[in-house]
Amino acid sequence: SQQGEEDPQALSIQEGENATMNCSYKTSINNLQWYRQNSGRGLVHLILIRSNEREKHSGRLRVTLDTSKKSSSLLITASRAADTASYFCATEHYKLSFGAGTTVTVRA
């Protein structure tokens, strides 16, 4: 079952701009995770935020979690061409459930 839903489905930005994508989910969770997938490759883990946390940072990435609204956001600051990829949120409650992803294109 696909619990997380990302929005938007696709995003195109200029290098140096910020990219924001959102994830909504339906049931209670232990944690929410964000992954990146480059074309034809496996997923790479970016950040895990637990249900009792509200914000987490890792380098140019900032993740927020609002359990009252059942939503999360991923912000990539000062984007680079290498950030071009699909980004997936995944919610964990006994098992990991993935959304359909946001495809981000960073134009040079």
Next chain:
Amino acid sequence: DGGITQSPKYLFRKEGQNVTLSCEQNLNHDAMYWYRQDPGQGLRLIYYSQIVNDFQKGDIAEGYSVSREKKESFPLTVTSAQKNPTAFYLCASSMHDSNQPQHFGDGTRLSIL
């Protein structure tokens, strides 16, 4: 280098044929997973295993089978009963504890001849 290795990278299946996808990890992880990814979609869980000699069905197990005879290895067989096997298959592993990220291999792309 620790990681997960999937092979082959590309695989073709004929009608009525079973094919096996390999997944090996040297991360000393207890749990291993198989996912299916269709174009423009997220990952769907096929099977998972939390310890050796034990595994559970995921959301879309029909037409697939697995084994877990060694901690390092979790092969997936796509049987002839799976009528729509064309997809990108991803293997992952993690520590058994909760709140642990999953580590993924680079996938196997399966197509029908």
